[in-house]
Structures are given as C-alpha cells and as structure tokens.
C-alpha cells in the first residue's frame with residue numbers, strides 16, 4: 001500500500017454497515033428482476049422498459065449496479081449512473097435532458113439516472129460499492145434528481161405558496177418533503193436546482209430537485225489515482241462505513 005495512505009487505514013477493519021445485501025454490476029441476465037422492481041416502485045409512465053434498462057447496462061456497464069439479498073439473491077435495489085459535464089445542471093431542464101446529454105471524456109461529475117429500492121440495506125450496499133470506484137475514477141460529485149412527493153398536498157394547503165418555499169421549508173431542521181428528507185439523511189443535502197416539468201410525477205406536480213453529494217474522501221483525489229482499486233476499497237471501506 002502507498003505509505004501516504006497508512007494514516008487512513010485503521011489497524012482492524014470494522015464490519016460493513018450491512019451484510020444483508022451485496023452489490024455488483026448488472027448484466028442482461030438481471031433484466032427480468034430489474035423490470036419486476038421497476039414495476040413495483042414506479043407507475044407505468046415512470047417505469048423504465050426492458051429496452052431502456054438494457055441500453056443503460058450497455059452504455060455504462062460499470063455504472064449499472066444492483067444490490068442483492070445475500071441469502072436469497074433477490075434484487076433489492078438498482079442504481080444507474082452516467083458521467084455528465086460538471087455544469088450540466090445549467091443547460092439540462094428535464095430528467096430526459098440529463099439522460100441524453102453527451103457524456104464527456106473527462107469530468108468529475110456523475111448523474112443518477114435512476115435509484116430504485118425495495119430495501120434500505122440495498123441502497124446502503126449500492127453506495128458502499130460505488131464510492132471506492134468513484135474515487136479511483138476521479139469522480140467528485142454525484143447528482144440525483146428527487147421528486148417532491150409532498151408538493152401537491154402542500155400547494156393545496158398553500159394556494160399562493162411558491163415551490164421554492166416548499167423545497168427549502170424545514171421542520172426541526174429537516175426538509176418537510178419526505179423524499180428530500182430521505183436524501184438529505186443520505187448525504188444528498190445540497191439543493192442545486194429546482195426543475196419544472198422535470199419528470200412525470202403527479203404528487204410532485206412534475207417538479208424535480210437536483211441534489212448533489214460529494215463523494216466521501218474525494219478530497220484526497222490524486223492519492224486514489226496512484227493506488228489500485230483493491231487498495232482504495234481496503235482503505236476506504238471502514239472509513240466510509242462511519243460517514
């Protein structure tokens with residue numbers, strides 16, 4: 001191991017945050033399970049088709065990840081990412097824009113095309129899997145587009161309210177929207193942009209919010225480029241589990 005990294009490597013590795021789920025890259029063999037999860041968690045308009053899922057896997061196979069139950073092998077969660085320009089959020093208005101923008105050769109930014117989960121352990125495993133790889137590849141920021149599932153009800157109760165007021169509204173220091181609260185608790189706390197007609201989502205009145213998370217430990221960028229992925233994993237796993 002690179003000597004400069006010794007200070008980051010505790011003597012004994014702690015157990016992983018959750019051993020119930022294992023993450024790995026997705027393949028075409030996972031398509032039936034992916035479709036099943038899509039239709040459980042998204043409605044018919046929102047759910048990706050088999051062709052779309054296949055294309056996501058083919059286009060960025062390293063960024064198509066699934067988390068599976070360690071006992072049964074059942075798919076628990078999926079995550080599809082793609083590289084985008086660092087300032088993509090200025091020109092992209094809709095979710096579709098974000099998925100179609102050219103993928104630059106070099107960038108420090110990833111966009112989450114989709115995160116879908118039926119078990120929180122799956123989401124934990126997905127991110128534990130992606131962080132070391134993102135560090136090795138020099139990606140520093142991940143963006144996700146969140147729906148605002150509480151917006152429609154809030155607007156009914158506040159007919160003169162502005163969407164911005166809802167997005168930034170907090171109760172006891174946390175966003176009042178349940179999904180913003182959820183993402184905030186998982187490190188996606190930075191609200192970068194509010195997008196109208198982002199994605200068909202009735203309860204969100206089709207609004208979406210682009211959220212950003214900095215890849216944990218990416219502040220040591222050049223160090224990760226200098227060592228193998230196996231070393232990055234070994235060094236970061238116990239630290240990331242603490243974040």
Ligand SMILES: CC(C)(COP(=O)(O)OP(=O)(O)OC[C@H]1O[C@@H](n2cnc3c(N)ncnc32)[C@H](O)[C@@H]1OP(=O)(O)O)[C@@H](O)C(=O)NCCC(=O)NCCS
Nearest residue numbers: 041114115116117118119120123145146147149178179182
């Ligand atoms: C958002 C999602 C990925 C979270 O998955 P998860 O880590 O397994 O977590 P859960 O679904 O158990 O939700 C965790 C908590 O956040 C809340 N939450 C998350 N999304 C919510 C939503 N859209 N509406 C209301 N509450 C939501 C849940 O109520 C839950 O609260 P609880 O712990 O008090 O029960 C999953 O709910 C999902 O696939 N949703 C549909 C697709 C989606 O919206 N994806 C994100 C946009 S890309």
